[in-house]
Amino acid sequence: MRLNQKSVSPCLFGPVPSRRLGLSLGIDLILPKTCSFDCVYCECGKTTEKTLERKVFVPTEKFIEEFEDYLQKDYLKNTPDFFTFSGVGEPTLALNLGEVIQIIVPKKLNTKLALITNSSLFFDKALRQEILLVDLVMPSLDSVLEESFQKINRPEKRVNVEKIIQGLIDFRKEYHGKISLEVFIIPEINTSKKELDLFKEALLQINPDEIQLNSLDRPGTESNVEKASLALLEQIKNYWNLKNTTIVSQYQYRLQKNETLNQDELKNRILSYLTRRPASFNDLKESFGNPDFLMSLLKEMMESKEIKTILMERGFFYVLSDFS
Numbered sequence: 001m002r003l004n005q006k007s008v009s010p011c012l013f014g015p016v017p018s019r020r021l022g023l024s025l026g027i028d029l030i031l032p033k034t035c036s037f038d039c040v041y042c043e044c045g046k047t048t049e050k051t052l053e054r055k056v057f058v059p060t061e062k063f064i065e066e067f068e069d070y071l072q073k074d075y076l077k078n079t080p081d082f083f084t085f086s087g088v089g090e091p092t093l094a095l096n097l098g099e100v101i102q103i104i105v106p107k108k109l110n111t112k113l114a115l116i117t118n119s120s121l122f123f124d125k126a127l128r129q130e131i132l133l134v135d136l137v138m139p140s141l142d143s144v145l146e147e148s149f150q151k152i153n154r155p156e157k158r159v160n161v162e163k164i165i166q167g168l169i170d171f172r173k174e175y176h177g178k179i180s181l182e183v184f185i186i187p188e189i190n191t192s193k194k195e196l197d198l199f200k201e202a203l204l205q206i207n208p209d210e211i212q213l214n215s216l217d218r219p220g221t222e223s224n225v226e227k228a229s230l231a232l233l234e235q236i237k238n239y240w241n242l243k244n245t246t247i248v249s250q251y252q253y254r255l256q257k258n259e260t261l262n263q264d265e266l267k268n269r270i271l272s273y274l275t276r277r278p279a280s281f282n283d284l285k286e287s288f289g290n291p292d293f294l295m296s297l298l299k300e301m302m303e304s305k306e307i308k309t310i311l312m313e314r315g316f317f318y319v320l321s322d323f324s
């Protein structure tokens with residue numbers, strides 16, 4: 001996947017439609033692809049910088065400049081439901097995450113704050129304190145057994161699953177916002193009876209407001225990752241029999257208000273979107289509207305070899321041409 005894109009692209013991206021958040025403006029304070037994990041299902045390609053060390057990747061001044069510009073020019077035209085800390089890597093590795101939250105919250109905007117995280121740094125009390133003002137935290141926990149954790153998430157060597165679970169339990173006690181915990185199911189890897197039983201125990205202790213069962217939807221890093229069937233997800237949901245468990249099965253899109261983009265602007269938005277994740281035509285249409293114009297531009301971008309398509313179970317997905 002193209003990794004030099006971020007150095008020229010802004011730290012804000014979108015707004016993009018999100019399955020879990022409606023319309024979301026992404027805030028990416030990380031350089032690609034820096035993460036404490038290298039998940040087999042990652043949509044952003046292989047981790048090139050596997051680390052547990054927090055540091056400033058995007059200076060706060062750079063964020064302020066882009067954010068103020070965005071608020072002045074675009075915010076009211078197409079107000080997102082969420083500002084979401086996410087992107088090409090693990091957002092909590094950004095040492096200035098708390099500082100950026102402290103800049104956004106006092107503005108009292110009509111948009112909530114969300115954080116998508118792999119939970120690997122939740123053992124760190126200072127980090128947990130930094131994110132207390134976020135409205136919605138979406139941590140992931142894909143396994144509770146070290147063996148499957150290593151297989152799925154391929155973490156930095158100091159991370160272990162026990163530490164993650166304890167971090168999530170501690171965070172729940174300290175945080176009063178909403179926790180929507182995602183569990184990514186991979187058949188035969190994290191679906192044994194032993195794992196599901198221990199998972200239930202851990203989930204009861206963590207006590208999230210919501211549990212979201214998810215499975216492969218877009219091309220992941222490893223092509224042999226199997227998608228869980230809806231029947232399997234239903235089975236797990238029933239087996240756990242825990243309140244507020246849902247299956248992420250379809251996008252909850254909210255159409256954007258009309259926005260006029262010229263060809264270059266649209267092309268840049270598409271490239272920025274595809275830098276972060278593959279997209280079907282519908283994904284792009286929901287995000288950018290104007291299907292005829294979009295289709296002709298995508299054709300042009302295919303011809304000039306800036307992008308290509310790959311076939312997945314859910315159909316064809318557009319990716320950057322160097323996506324592998």
Ligand code: SF4
Binds near residue numbers: 035036037042044
């Ligand atoms: S899915 Fe998230 S946690 Fe896993 S490698 Fe990708 S960015 Fe990191």
